[in-house]
Amino acid sequence: MAGPGGGYLAKKAIGPVRRTFTPWEDSTATPFIEFQNVTKRFGDFTAVDNLSLKIYEREFFALLGGSGCGKTTMMRMLAGFETPTEGSILIDGQDMHGVPPYKRPANMMFQSYALFPHMSVEANIAFGLKQDRMSKADIAARVTEMLRLTKLEAFGKRKPHQLSGGQRQRVALARALAKKPKVLLLDEPLGALDRKLREETQFELMNIQEELKTTFLIVTHDQEEAMTVADRIAVMDAGKIMQCATPSEIYETPNSKFVADFIGDINLIEARVVSKSEDGTIMDAPRIGCRIDSSQTTTVSVGDTVWYAMRPEKVRIELGETETPEINQVGAEVWDIAYLGDVSIFHSRVGEAEETSLRSTIANVTRLVERPLTWEDRVTLSWGRDAGVILSK
Numbered sequence: 001m002a003g004p005g006g007g008y009l010a011k012k013a014i015g016p017v018r019r020t021f022t023p024w025e026d027s028t029a030t031p032f033i034e035f036q037n038v039t040k041r042f043g044d045f046t047a048v049d050n051l052s053l054k055i056y057e058r059e060f061f062a063l064l065g066g067s068g069c070g071k072t073t074m075m076r077m078l079a080g081f082e083t084p085t086e087g088s089i090l091i092d093g094q095d096m097h098g099v100p101p102y103k104r105p106a107n108m109m110f111q112s113y114a115l116f117p118h119m120s121v122e123a124n125i126a127f128g129l130k131q132d133r134m135s136k137a138d139i140a141a142r143v144t145e146m147l148r149l150t151k152l153e154a155f156g157k158r159k160p161h162q163l164s165g166g167q168r169q170r171v172a173l174a175r176a177l178a179k180k181p182k183v184l185l186l187d188e189p190l191g192a193l194d195r196k197l198r199e200e201t202q203f204e205l206m207n208i209q210e211e212l213k214t215t216f217l218i219v220t221h222d223q224e225e226a227m228t229v230a231d232r233i234a235v236m237d238a239g240k241i242m243q244c245a246t247p248s249e250i251y252e253t254p255n256s257k258f259v260a261d262f263i264g265d266i267n268l269i270e271a272r273v274v275s276k277s278e279d280g281t282i283m284d285a286p287r288i289g290c291r292i293d294s295s296q297t298t299t300v301s302v303g304d305t306v307w308y309a310m311r312p313e314k315v316r317i318e319l320g321e322t323e324t325p326e327i328n329q330v331g332a333e334v335w336d337i338a339y340l341g342d343v344s345i346f347h348s349r350v351g352e353a354e355e356t357s358l359r360s361t362i363a364n365v366t367r368l369v370e371r372p373l374t375w376e377d378r379v380t381l382s383w384g385r386d387a388g389v390i391l392s393k
């Protein structure tokens with residue numbers, strides 16, 4: 001598992017230069033989409049549970065969660081295909097109650113198999129515009145613009161079956177964007193594409209969003225995808241939002257064990273708070289037989305059981321076991337190595353307990369023929385005072 005999606009870092013580097021864009025931190029900014037205490041029940045089952053959320057104009061927002069967490073239901077309510085059981089949804093300040101889908105300023109991008117097979121790419125893109133009785137000249141101009149935007153200029157006359165999967169997906173995108181909706185809704189848009197094509201298409205989506213400045217809302221269960229494309233992510237579980245923040249905040253400072261575990265790879269160490277001061281918190285971690293000193297000050301009390309959550313790339317691994325382990329240090333034995341090309345993940349068994357291991361990753365920056373660490377090596381694992389986060393829930 002790559003870290004915080006090499007992608008979202010690359011976004012800043014290879015995409016158009018992105019302005020500082022944090023409207024959610026501005027208490028005077030008006031949200032463009034607002035869920036106000038929205039609940040959706042299907043019979044006795046609560047799919048969305050009293051959920052409130054604000055999304056801002058031009059945001060690329062991701063709803064991320066496992067199967068059945070309610071993310072698609074959120075999107076369908078926004079598009080007007082479902083009605084909230086309780087609460088309201090506002091778009092651009094207008095209550096959407098009773099507004100049919102086609103009158104909402106939101107458009108949904110459907111999977112590419114929803115394209116009309118007998119129509120050319122151009123005709124597929126023009127379809128909605130014709131229904132809106134746009135003039136022929138305007139339709140032609142818009143279709144040309146959409147073909148350019150989605151890099152399909154060379155394919156306008158082809159039928160969907162004469163295109164690759166990725167190209168078909170771009171036609172679906174062009175068709176959804178042709179009417180210039182204020183909000184584009186994407187439900188697992190890249191699910192059918194292979195990994196490489198999916199990554200390429202993610203960057204294209206980001207570039208298109210930058211150019212059009214449309215608000216994009218994507219639903220995905222793929223955390224790397226969410227980390228790559230989104231300005232902010234809402235992590236959902238059982239109809240609730242567990243955390244809503246930027247990709248780096250979600251990755252570096254998850255607010256709960258659930259989010260920490262859901263995003264990326266993480267060491268979750270059970271610990272007991274021994275002392276706390278303005279300078280930080282000291283914990284005992286009996287299962288790995290060590291003491292943890294964290295620079296984090298928390299609201300937890302001395303004696304409380306907490307989880308210390310630490311990303312594998314924050315755990316240093318060195319050959320040779322220290323005789324006198326210091327604080328934030330523990331002796332271990334390498335028992336598994338996963339070579340992933342760009343990084344290697346070391347699973348090191350700590351102490352006597354067989355099931356207790358810590359993971360550390362090392363970036364493979366040089367092309368080593370001989371790896372310096374191997375199975376059954378005795379090693380020392382160590383980390384800094386700001387390596388992890390203390391989680392109480």
Ligand SMILES: Nc1ncnc2c1ncn2[C@@H]1O[C@H](COP(=O)(O)OP(=O)(O)OP(=O)(O)O)[C@@H](O)[C@H]1O
Pocket residue numbers: 042045046047065066067068069070071072073074221
């Ligand atoms: N029309 C319906 N009638 C009854 N239950 C429904 C209906 N639509 C959705 N649900 C239930 O609501 C829950 C949330 O569904 P939803 O489609 O929002 O999940 P999801 O997070 O998008 O999951 P997935 O990634 O599997 O699509 C699920 O348990 C689902 O079975």
